[in-house]
Every structure is written in C-alpha cells, then in structure tokens.
Amino acid sequence: MHRLSATKMILDNAGDLPIVANLGPTSDELWHLAPERDRNFYGYGSMGLCSSMALGMALSTKEKVISLDGDGSLLMNMGTLATIGREQPRNLIVIVWDNEMWGQTGAQPTHTAFGTSLEHVGRGCNISKTATVDDEESLATVFRQALNEDGPWLIVAKIEEEEYLPTAPVEPEMTLYNFRKTFE
Ligand SMILES: Cc1ncc(C[n+]2csc(CCOP(=O)(O)OP(=O)(O)O)c2C)c(N)n1
Ligand SMILES: [Mg+2]
Numbered sequence: 001m002h003r004l005s006a007t008k009m010i011l012d013n014a015g016d017l018p019i020v021a022n023l024g025p026t027s028d029e030l031w032h033l034a035p036e037r038d039r040n041f042y043g044y045g046s047m048g049l050c051s052s053m054a055l056g057m058a059l060s061t062k063e064k065v066i067s068l069d070g071d072g073s074l075l076m077n078m079g080t081l082a083t084i085g086r087e088q089p090r091n092l093i094v095i096v097w098d099n100e101m102w103g104q105t106g107a108q109p110t111h112t113a114f115g116t117s118l119e120h121v122g123r124g125c126n127i128s129k130t131a132t133v134d135d136e137e138s139l140a141t142v143f144r145q146a147l148n149e150d151g152p153w154l155i156v157a158k159i160e161e162e163e164y165l166p167t168a169p170v171e172p173e174m175t176l177y178n179f180r181k182t183f184e
Contacts, residue, residue, distance in 0.1 A: 001136045003097050003159050004029045009140050010066065010095070011037075013147065017063055018179070020054040022070040023047055024104040026097055030068065031168030038178040042170050048077030051094050055084055058092035061183065064147060067094045071156075072102035072110045074118060081118075081154070085125035090150040094122075095143070099159050107161075122154035134158035 007029050010019070020041040021027040027042040034040060043050045051074065054067035074080065074096055084092060100113035112118060119132045129151050131142045139157050146153040 001134060001139065001157060001159050002162050003099075004033070004162065004165070006097075006136050006139055006157060006159065007068065008033050009136055010068070010143060013140070013143060014066060017066055017147075018057060018061075018182070019066045019068060020050055020057065021068045022050040022073050022097070024070070025164050026068050026070060027170075028165050028168045031170060032165050035168075038182050040175075041179050042168065042172075042175050044170070044172060048073045048080075050074075051080045051084065052077065054094065055080065055087065055089060055092060058089040058152075059087060062091065064091045064093060065089075067092070069094055069096045070103075071096055071098040071100060071112045071118065075111055075116070078121060081122050081125040081127065084152050084154075085122070085127045088126075089152050092151050093143070093146045093153040093155070095139075095155045095157055097159050098156050099161050101161075103161055104164075117156075119154060119156045127152050127154045129153045130155070132156040132158065 018039045021030045050069045051067045054065050058065040102108045119130045133139045
C-alpha cells in the first residue's frame with residue numbers, strides 16, 4: 001500500500017471531517033491531494049505531536065477527528081496512546097502510516113521493523129478498536145467502520161515508500177488560521 005493513494009481514499013471517505021497530518025510527506029501528500037481543504041492541519045516541525053493535537057481536538061468537538069500519524073513519530077511520543085486510552089475519545093480515529101522507518105531523515109529503520117507492534121501497544125493502553133492492515137482495500141473497510149462506530153480507533157497501516165512529492169508551500173500561521181475558522 002502507498003500513502004498517497006491511501007490518503008486519497010481517506011479524503012474520499014472523510015467528507016469535511018478535520019484531518020491532522022504528521023510532518024513531512026504525510027502533510028505534503030495531503031496538501032497535494034486537497035490544497036484548498038481548510039480542514040487539513042499540517043503538522044510541520046511537530047514530530048510526535050500529531051495524535052496529541054488530534055486528541056485535543058477530539059476532546060473539544062463532537063465531530064470525528066482523523067489523525068494521520070507516522071510510526072517514528074508515534075514511537076517518540078508513545079505516551080499519546082496511553083492518554084488516548086485513558087480519555088477514551090469516542091470520536092478519534094488514529095491512522096499510523098507505518099513504513100517501518102524514520103523515512104524523511106534518511107530511512108533509518110524504526111522499532112516496528114524489529115517486531116514492535118503499535119497496534120498491540122494501543123491495546124495495552126486500553127484502546128480496544130484496533131487493526132493492522134497492509135492493503136488499501138482492508139484500510140478502506142476498517143476506516144469506514146471507524147467512521148460509523150464509536151472509537152477511539154487505532155489503525156496501523158503498513159505502507160511502502162514511493163518518491164516524495166515537493167514540499168507543500170504552507171505556513172503554520174495560515175494553517176492554524178484557516179483550520180480554526182472552520183470551527184466557528
Ligand atoms: C523532536 C524532533 N526530533 C527529531 C526531528 C527530526 N525528524 C523529523 S521527521 C523525523 C522522522 C519521522 O518519522 P515518521 O513519523 O515515521 O515519518 P516518516 O518520515 O517515516 O514519514 C525526524 C526524526 C524532529 N522534527 N523533531
Ligand atoms: Mg515512518
């Protein structure tokens with residue numbers, strides 16, 4: 001499964017729901033697919049905080065909130081999963097693009113390349129709606145289920161890297177301004 005195509009599938013199914021994206025190619029691809037979509041929150045610079053920010057949003061709104069996180073980032077701030085399990089936000093869907101590497105800093109293999117299962121970590125943190133999928137069709141099936149059923153959800157999507165798209169020309173201030181406006 002490739003992240004770009006899977007992200008398009010997420011967008012096709014997500015309607016107008018807020019989507020928070022991990023820094024780097026995850027944000028770049030989201031922008032290239034939907035540059036005018038003000039409900040995209042691009043997490044440039046904030047490694048490890050994608051699902052933390054999505055958790056905060058989920059606790060502040062009734063809408064479903066979608067986090068597109070990365071394995072290396074989630075490993076760096078694994079306490080996020082414990083806090084999600086503690087708070088039990090019914091409207092939070094975390095998808096982890098697991099390429100088993102810190103891709104954008106030189107493709108160094110992460111712990112998931114050596115047996116760490118982020119799904120199992122999530123279950124140990126009391127997140128009961130979980131899945132690990134490695135093809136887009138399975139991801140689409142579980143994602144649609146997550147949109148229809150209470151969470152919190154943790155979906156680990158195993159992906160293969162492909163060539164990066166150009167960095168998205170977005171600024172944090174504008175991202176925040178445009179995104180916030182959609183909640184008024
Ligand atoms: C606190 C912090 N440490 C290190 C970095 C450098 N850094 C940026 S992205 C990244 C790797 C992120 O890995 P992952 O979440 O798996 O995303 P991928 O690159 O695989 O898409 C690192 C180490 C950073 N931005 N912030
Ligand atoms: Mg990664």
